[in-house]
Amino acid sequence: MSHTDDHGDATWWVACLCAEWCGVCREFRPAFEAQARAHPGLRFAWVDVEDEADAMGDVDIETFPTLLVGRGDQPLFLGPIPPSAPGLARLLATLRAHPKPAAGLSPAAGALLQRLAADVLPNALV
Known part of the structure; x- marks a missing residue:
């Protein structure tokens, strides 16, 4: 299944994988939502990994927040990130400039x- 936007371009997904009980995630959420507003062409989603345990499958999220970024069906990044808006903005700029899977x-x-x-x-869109 291919995910595309209204212009036929691959949909960019930016998903913060978090947990409701995580204070760091709760503090980071306003910065994440601000980045969503700053990047209207990307689809940002806030996903509670405990509520979506079935969808998580065998993927174990051990550090919060963890970010999943993909373009269409291709994942580009999956890993923990520092909970900062500037760090998130830099990561997104890098991935958009060079949309290829991150090393490792x-x-x-x-x-x-x-x-x-x-x-x-x-x-779960924000």
């Missing part, structure tokens, strides 16, 4: 992106 990207990232994009991400 987990093989499970593609399957996770497909599972989340099918049901979870559209319902």
